[in-house]
Amino acid sequence: MSSSRAAWCSAGRPRGAQHKEYREYKAVKAHFRRAMRRCGEQFMTELDHKLEYDSVHDSVSFWRTVNLRKRGSGADIGGGINFDGNMYRSREEITEQWAKYFKDLYTPSSSPDFDSHWEYVVRQEVGGADLTNLRKVRLLHCLKAGESGETSLIITEQLHYRQRC
Structure with a gap:
């Protein structure tokens, strides 16, 4: 991405689809952002799986992870949270979905690891x-x-x- 940005800057930062450097820079930048989103989603998926496993098998690690995530960067990533394919944005909806999540997590019939x-x-x-x-x-x-x-x-x-x- 830095080489295409450097080429665009050296061409005088032209704007518009008619300029080759501008098109290439925007295409590379869009590809980079897609890759970053994929990596972020993959990280959150892995974190969800880790939390599910730790909540059953290692409560110390579970709460350490939860507390570290609670004190996160404070950045507003996407302005909401995704539960079961639905996006929830208000504090009440998010709280309600977390309550449902933990209720399901600790219900014996819904956990495959339940003994x-x-x-x-x-x-x-x-x-x-x-x-x-x-x-x-x-x-x-x-x-x-x-x-x-x-x-x-x-x-x-x-x-x-x-x-x-």
Whole structure:
């Protein structure tokens, strides 16, 4: 693109379709912009796939990516967002579409990676548990650092403060 721009500039920056340098420069510039759009769309598609995978398999990476994207450049790319082939431009519509997206993401029937066997195991264990609040607090304070949730049947990844017994 820079060589065609240089040729156009050296010809005195003529305007109009009758000038060969102008036509070539505009054609190369249009090709470059199409390639940039394709690359941007490919990047966003890959990011969407990464977010879908991470939301199921790696919550730390998911939230890191979401928070980094939240603090983006602030540029208004296209003035909207595309959900399922439809462009949404208003804040309310975009918020509504994100809500639908995350609702579908966390609905067991819509995710191909959903582990129904694990859901069954958890429901069996938790369904029969009769824990008072005091008992829950005592159990949480007795968790050992680095203990897996599988051995104690308590998922510990979201607990921030622990005390040793």
